[in-house]
Amino acid sequence: MAQRIDVKDLNIYYGDFLAVQDVSMTIDPQSVTAFIGPSGCGKSTFLRTLNRMHEVIPGARVEGTVEMEGVDLYGDDIDPVAVRRNVGMVFQRPNPFPTMSIRDNVLAGVRLNNRRISKSAAEELVEASLRGANLWNEVKDRLDRPGSGLSGGQQQRLCIARAIAVKPQVLLMDEPCSALDPISTLAIEDLIGELKQDYTIVIVTHNMQQAARVSDRTAFFNIAGTGKPGRLIEMNETSTIFSTPAEQATEDYVSAPFLVRASQDVAAVGT
Amino acid sequence: MTTTVSPPPERAPGRPRRRGRTTDRGFNRAFRWIAVGAGVLILAVLAAVAVFLLQQAWPALTAGSDELAASVPRYPDDTSLLEYVGPLVFGTLLAAALALALATPVAMGIALFISHYAPPRLSQVLGYLVDLLAAVPSVIYGLWGIFVLGPAALPVWEWLNSWFGWFPLFAGPVSPTSRVLATVAVVLAVMILPIITAVAREVFLQTPKLHEEAALALGATRWEMVRTAVLPFGRSGVISAAMLGLGRALGETMAVLMILSPGFLYSFKILDSSQQQTIAAYIALDFPEASGLAVNTLIATGLVLFVITLAVNMGARAIVARRKEFSGAN
Amino acid sequence: MSTATIPDPSGTTEATARTRAALTGADGARRRKDRTMTVLIWSAFVVAMAPLVSLIWTVLSNGAARISMDFLSLSMRNIFGGDPSGGIYHAIVGTLIITALATVISVPVGLLAAIYLVEYGKGVLARAVTFFVDVMTGIPSIVAGLFAVSLFTLFLGPGVRMGVIGAVALSVLMIPVVVRSCEEMLKLVPNELREASYALGVPKWLTIVKVVLRTSVAGLTTGILLAVARVIGETAPLLVTVGVTDSINFDPFEGRMMTLPVFAYRQYSQGQATCPGGESATCVADIAIQNAWGAALVLIVLVLALNLIGRLVNRWFSPKLR
Numbered sequence: 001m002a003q004r005i006d007v008k009d010l011n012i013y014y015g016d017f018l019a020v021q022d023v024s025m026t027i028d029p030q031s032v033t034a035f036i037g038p039s040g041c042g043k044s045t046f047l048r049t050l051n052r053m054h055e056v057i058p059g060a061r062v063e064g065t066v067e068m069e070g071v072d073l074y075g076d077d078i079d080p081v082a083v084r085r086n087v088g089m090v091f092q093r094p095n096p097f098p099t100m101s102i103r104d105n106v107l108a109g110v111r112l113n114n115r116r117i118s119k120s121a122a123e124e125l126v127e128a129s130l131r132g133a134n135l136w137n138e139v140k141d142r143l144d145r146p147g148s149g150l151s152g153g154q155q156q157r158l159c160i161a162r163a164i165a166v167k168p169q170v171l172l173m174d175e176p177c178s179a180l181d182p183i184s185t186l187a188i189e190d191l192i193g194e195l196k197q198d199y200t201i202v203i204v205t206h207n208m209q210q211a212a213r214v215s216d217r218t219a220f221f222n223i224a225g226t227g228k229p230g231r232l233i234e235m236n237e238t239s240t241i242f243s244t245p246a247e248q249a250t251e252d253y254v255s256a257p258f259l260v261r262a263s264q265d266v267a268a269v270g271t
Numbered sequence: 272m273t274t275t276v277s278p279p280p281e282r283a284p285g286r287p288r289r290r291g292r293t294t295d296r297g298f299n300r301a302f303r304w305i306a307v308g309a310g311v312l313i314l315a316v317l318a319a320v321a322v323f324l325l326q327q328a329w330p331a332l333t334a335g336s337d338e339l340a341a342s343v344p345r346y347p348d349d350t351s352l353l354e355y356v357g358p359l360v361f362g363t364l365l366a367a368a369l370a371l372a373l374a375t376p377v378a379m380g381i382a383l384f385i386s387h388y389a390p391p392r393l394s395q396v397l398g399y400l401v402d403l404l405a406a407v408p409s410v411i412y413g414l415w416g417i418f419v420l421g422p423a424a425l426p427v428w429e430w431l432n433s434w435f436g437w438f439p440l441f442a443g444p445v446s447p448t449s450r451v452l453a454t455v456a457v458v459l460a461v462m463i464l465p466i467i468t469a470v471a472r473e474v475f476l477q478t479p480k481l482h483e484e485a486a487l488a489l490g491a492t493r494w495e496m497v498r499t500a501v502l503p504f505g506r507s508g509v510i511s512a513a514m515l516g517l518g519r520a521l522g523e524t525m526a527v528l529m530i531l532s533p534g535f536l537y538s539f540k541i542l543d544s545s546q547q548q549t550i551a552a553y554i555a556l557d558f559p560e561a562s563g564l565a566v567n568t569l570i571a572t573g574l575v576l577f578v579i580t581l582a583v584n585m586g587a588r589a590i591v592a593r594r595k596e597f598s599g600a601n
Numbered sequence: 602m603s604t605a606t607i608p609d610p611s612g613t614t615e616a617t618a619r620t621r622a623a624l625t626g627a628d629g630a631r632r633r634k635d636r637t638m639t640v641l642i643w644s645a646f647v648v649a650m651a652p653l654v655s656l657i658w659t660v661l662s663n664g665a666a667r668i669s670m671d672f673l674s675l676s677m678r679n680i681f682g683g684d685p686s687g688g689i690y691h692a693i694v695g696t697l698i699i700t701a702l703a704t705v706i707s708v709p710v711g712l713l714a715a716i717y718l719v720e721y722g723k724g725v726l727a728r729a730v731t732f733f734v735d736v737m738t739g740i741p742s743i744v745a746g747l748f749a750v751s752l753f754t755l756f757l758g759p760g761v762r763m764g765v766i767g768a769v770a771l772s773v774l775m776i777p778v779v780v781r782s783c784e785e786m787l788k789l790v791p792n793e794l795r796e797a798s799y800a801l802g803v804p805k806w807l808t809i810v811k812v813v814l815r816t817s818v819a820g821l822t823t824g825i826l827l828a829v830a831r832v833i834g835e836t837a838p839l840l841v842t843v844g845v846t847d848s849i850n851f852d853p854f855e856g857r858m859m860t861l862p863v864f865a866y867r868q869y870s871q872g873q874a875t876c877p878g879g880e881s882a883t884c885v886a887d888i889a890i891q892n893a894w895g896a897a898l899v900l901i902v903l904v905l906a907l908n909l910i911g912r913l914v915n916r917w918f919s920p921k922l923r
Contacts, residue, residue: 071621091484112491310714580739581740
């Protein structure tokens with residue numbers, strides 16, 4: 001199922017503004033790749049180009065190629081809707097559909113395909129997806145209750161279940177734990193470790209420890225200053241990035257005490 | 272009632288902590304009471320509308336049917352006031368319901384167009400254009416309906432009759448004047464479009480980005496995103512928007528008065544003339560020449576219209592209000 | 602700058618083909634449905650614009666021929682049959698006087714009620730006012746007319762027709778519109794401004810008058826102009842309260858008055874005139890219809906001008922709050 005992604009010379013624009021410049025990287029299948037860097041460095045923007053969610057914002061466009069198993073996602077014959085079906089996404093804040101039950105939330109993506117799925121097949125899929133998201137035992141008795149009644153961590157796992165129910169090849173996670181408490185965060189991190197058996201996983205995180213814990217490879221993004229585009233500074237095995245990075249900027253970022261990093265973040269946001 | 276908004280300032284001096292209250296004196300106090308008075312006045316006006324209508328309708332409500340038949344033109348013998356108003360209520364409801372059925376889908380389309388389909392830069396201008404439809408005076412809609420829309424729609428009515436004549440609404444004969452309820456319904460639909468659109472547009476624009484992105488990330492097309500995230504979120508808003516439109520259609524006078532060839536039947540034939548009449552148009556037609564008990568009778572029918580529209584509007588507003596609380600709690 | 606290396610793509614041709622098949626979106630039915638809905642939604646907008654364009658074009662093309670200095674400056678006094686020498690001066694006068702009177706009644710009440718709701722409103726009374734203002738926007742215009750008639754019948758006896766009754770009827774329709782739009786505008790004034798004023802020791806009523814109202818004056822003007830535009834075209838309530846006349850009347854407290862919308866309706870309902878000697882300069886058979894279109898044109902120009910001025914006032918004069 002899992003597939004590799006090759007990004008070549010990617011520039012990302014909002015209108016005339018160059019947000020991310022010249023990114024090239026390879027994302028391996030059946031592994032977890034983490035994107036780290038200060039706020040505003042373009043790591044989330046870059047993540048959203050991997051399933052063409054980027055272009056939902058008016059005026060946004062890219063130059064360069066994003067290839068999945070050699071197929072350019074931005075090719076003329078490619079349907080962005082099909083791309084998003086094959087590249088699932090989990091957002092920063094859990095966003096189950098408030099008007100749907102837990103079961104319908106899991107099935108939301110499948111139902112879009114208009115396939116008349118049999119009732120038993122639907123039940124199996126719901127159970128498999130919720131088990132896959134480590135949520136089954138907590139919600140199996142209340143599948144018909146609204147998804148918004150769950151706790152934040154449960155909601156986020158419901159969103160993961162919803163994403164994997166459509167059987168994507170790649171799973172993108174945009175700071176999936178930043179709105180969660182430590183225990184829920186741990187549950188999600190465990191889940192990421194299991195999911196990488198089947199999926200190519202890319203996770204954006206602000207949390208160095210989390211990147212170190214869950215990822216196999218890490219990419220460090222940085223921004224030179226206000227109005228300058230974000231860039232990929234360095235990408236390597238996670239252990240290498242956190243022990244012996246090649247670039248001074250990476251070393252400064254990963255080894256800086258939390259407060260310094262936070263102030264860098266604030267500076268990047270405030271500017 | 273007013274005590275809830277204005278705690279008496281005299282208490283304040285005893286308690287140093289609430290010293291802020293002591294400033295509520297002199298002009299401050301007068302100004303506050305003027306403002307409160309304006310609010311109360313509005314409630315009083317609405318109450319007065321009900322009371323004065325009832326008071327002026329009373330002679331007709333209590334008069335016997337003989338008395339009414341003697342002094343009210345077109346009042347059939349041996350009918351109670353209820354039987355007399357019945358066909359008018361029927362015509363009013365039928366016209367409004369048809370207008371609503373025509374306008375709601377189009378209005379939802381326009382609202383979605385402005386909120387999710389049109390280029391964002393254009394959407395405000397497009398909103399103004401739709402609002403202009405609401406600004407056009409109803410007497411001009413009447414002129415347009417009778418001289419432009421009526422003749423243009425006649426072939427459509429004939430076509431409907433020849434293919435769907437078995438359906439009660441489209442039963443023949445088709446009036447060659449086009450002064451029929453179908454034409455009225457189309458004009459009313461155009462008139463209520465901007466009202467429904469305005470409310471629906473606001474609700475659709477409030478759809479959380481989060482839910483729209485969730486749908487898109489699952490591989491939804493734009494329409495599927497609308498169906499999964501936008502429409503469920505806006506459902507109650509659309510319902511109340513439609514009810515507001517219904518309220519407006521029920522009370523519309525001039526377009527009906529000028530276009531419709533009136534009748535007093537419980538008839539579903541919307542392509543034939545002299546079948547139905549609405550309350551508002553009936554009042555406007557007869558009031559200028561009416562005197563004595565006839566005036567009271569017309570005011571009584573107006574009271575019926577007032578009660579119907581009040582109920583519809585209160586229902587719509589209650590739905591809106593409940594929805595507000597709901598989304599506020601989240 | 603980028604140090605990430607790109608190993609040569611190792612995907613087999615088979616995997617590539619499979620991926621391409623998955624990503625080109627073979628699901629034609631869904632895409633067709635999406636396209637269909639896009640077309641439908643675009644066409645909904647076109648469907649709504651068609652009547653607007655048709656209506657404005659019709660009024661322009663039918664009304665323009667009738668517009669002349671005489672038409673705008675003469676009344677219909679002593680004009681009978683197909684005589685084309687009459688005008689709408691009396692109706693313009695009536696419309697302006699009655700609308701102005703309605704504005705004079707509605708604006709203070711509406712604005713103060715909006716101030717109450719935004720600056721003071723709490724609890725049951727405020728909720729009741731908000732709710733019933735909304736309900737009031739739905740009162741049918743003919744009912745507002747009947748209310749005004751009932752009210753004045755009580756004091757002056759039955760059968761009285763005069764301008765001020767119409768103004769009262771229009772006020773019932775106008776007040777809720779004024780409250781709604783003024784409320785929206787007052788809410789836009791940032792709380793920081795109020796707090797800054799309180800911090801300087803300015804009492805609340807002065808803060809409202811000098812800071813809140815002054816900041817939002819452009820928006821309030823817009824709201825009031827739009828409300829005027831809303832009621833200036835009302836026909837039904839004036840038909841039952843003010844009646845009709847062919848002469849000029851400047852006194853809203855005495856006698857019937859003519860207004861533009863009612864004039865348009867009356868002329869329309871007169872239909873064709875009979876010209877015994879055939880059409881001539883003094884007898885035009887469809888003069889009444891022409892008069893109706895002429896009045897409609899003047900009316901729609903008034904309404905559109907009020908709308909346009911309203912929007913422009915807000916765009917040009919409102920302070921940049923952020």
